[in-house]
Amino acid sequence: MKKTLTMLSIAALLPAGAALADGDDCSVPRNQWQPREAALQVAQDNGWTVRDFEVDDGCFEIKGRDADGREVEVKLDPATLQVVEMENDDDYGTVAGNPAPAGTLAPPQNGLFGTGTPPKVKVN
Numbered sequence: 740m741k742k743t744l745t746m747l748s749i750a751a752l753l754p755a756g757a758a759l760a761d762g763d764d765c766s767v768p769r770n771q772w773q774p775r776e777a778a779l780q781v782a783q784d785n786g787w788t789v790r791d792f793e794v795d796d797g798c799f800e801i802k803g804r805d806a807d808g809r810e811v812e813v814k815l816d817p818a819t820l821q822v823v824e825m826e827n828d829d830d831y832g833t834v835a836g837n838p839a840p841a842g843t844l845a846p847p848q849n850g851l852f853g854t855g856t857p858p859k860v861k862v863n
Contacts, residue, residue: 765798765816765823772817775799781820787811798823 775792778799782789786806793800798814805811810828815821 764796765814765818767797767816767818773820778815778817778820781815782813787813 778801779789779792782801782803787801787803789801789803791800791802794817795814797817799817799820801811801813801815803811805827812826813822814824816823
């Protein structure tokens, strides 16, 4: 009896797991899709540099860089052009050619960064 209940429970949960796995898929009929140029305009409006544009799981997928130079992968609903999923890779820091502006942060007030005078060394 316990085996039967266990098997029925597992069988009931399988479709729910499959539905969760496909949560970011777009299921819009093609005749309702916006043109590719409209999706590229969304990318431009958000400051994304597009390296690759394709259709994946029924969604528009844009790969490129955001305004800060980080790698991004964005899925857009082809009918509404709303972001369905967005991943950015900020593990690599600032990209060469897009450095942080100089003088944007003040040095910490910990005594290591002074007024420009040479440090005094004390020998024990």
